[in-house]
Amino acid sequence: MHLIITAAAISILAIGIFFSQRDEPTEVVPSTDGEKVLSEDSELSETSTPYPTKTSDQVSNLFIEDYTYPGATITSTSANTLTLESQGNVDAITDWYKDKIQSTGMNVKTFVVTKANDNVLNKLGGSNSDQEVNVEIEKKFGESKVLIRVTTGL
Numbered sequence: 001m002h003l004i005i006t007a008a009a010i011s012i013l014a015i016g017i018f019f020s021q022r023d024e025p026t027e028v029v030p031s032t033d034g035e036k037v038l039s040e041d042s043e044l045s046e047t048s049t050p051y052p053t054k055t056s057d058q059v060s061n062l063f064i065e066d067y068t069y070p071g072a073t074i075t076s077t078s079a080n081t082l083t084l085e086s087q088g089n090v091d092a093i094t095d096w097y098k099d100k101i102q103s104t105g106m107n108v109k110t111f112v113v114t115k116a117n118d119n120v121l122n123k124l125g126g127s128n129s130d131q132e133v134n135v136e137i138e139k140k141f142g143e144s145k146v147l148i149r150v151t152t153g154l
Helices: 002-020 056-065 090-103
Strands: 073-077 081-086 108-116 119-127 132-139 146-153
Touching: 056 081, 056 146, 090 108, 090 119, 090 132, 090 146
Parallel strands: none
Antiparallel strands: 073 081, 081 146, 108 119, 119 132, 132 146
């Protein structure tokens, strides 16, 4: 009895699989709506809206002027370099540049202060994703002037 029921179930299953896999012809009705295929008639082109951007020279020029030490004399300037001289105290100048770099919210900051044989060479730096600034403050033994070099990048 079990054998007959199993054989009947297998037969029904086989017939169902056979009829479900048969390809039935589908009717194709031509369209008369006047639709067009764009790729045959015209080409689509991607359009973009231009946005004004600043070049690195424009950013650097505006940015570097912010790093002019108060009371210092500008001895030379270029797109990303500013050279100054000051009669001020080297420690006060260094502190001013430290505060200036920190106030801009830069992520990477380096401050190296070196004094040897009354020669001073301080190097300060800061950067973030938009800008980078490096400041070198130098005072040689026996001289009253302090040389300040500011370079910007990115």
